[in-house]
Amino acid sequence: SQQGEEDPQALSIQEGENATMNCSYKTSINNLQWYRQNSGRGLVHLILIRSNEREKHSGRLRVTLDTSKKSSSLLITASRAADTASYFCATDPDTGRRALTFGSGTRLQVQP
């Protein structure tokens, strides 16, 4: 079963705009990761944020984590057409299992 929800399910923006995606989850976590998936392909790891971190940056990506609300957000700044993809959050539970639990994803369309 899916750990949580991504919001929105779909997002369409113009090139140059910022895109914000949200993720909620249900159980305690060790870390939360964001992945990107281009249509019909494998997942590419974007960024990992640990449960004791509140914000992390990587290039045009900014991730926040609020463990009290069990939520995370991914911000892509100055979006490009090449950012068009599905974005998934995945939680790594604090049980030592390491099996990731994914949300249902946000489909981002960046119009050139």
Next chain:
Amino acid sequence: DTGVSQDPRHKITKRGQNVTFRCDPISEHNRLYWYRQTLGQGPEFLTYFQNEAQLEKSRLLSNRFSAERPKGSFSTLEIQRTEQGDSAMYLCASSLDSEETQYFGPGTRLLVL
């Protein structure tokens, strides 16, 4: 390219047939994971190996599914007596024991007619 590779990339089969998929992880990655992804959904965990030991299996992994990693390197996932509901993308990922990041392969897309 030293990423995770999967073979075949696509498989079409008739209901009732057996299929086998292969995954070659990044060399020296001792953890290997199998996930299944249906259209419009995120991946769902199936099973994982640490070296050759299968440490966990999801309830999704019915008795028609079997996975092996005989020498702690490549892994195979076999589905016996396929059903139409088995149609999905089967994703393999690998990681080091000491790392939380999982590296995914391109997946095998299965269509059961």
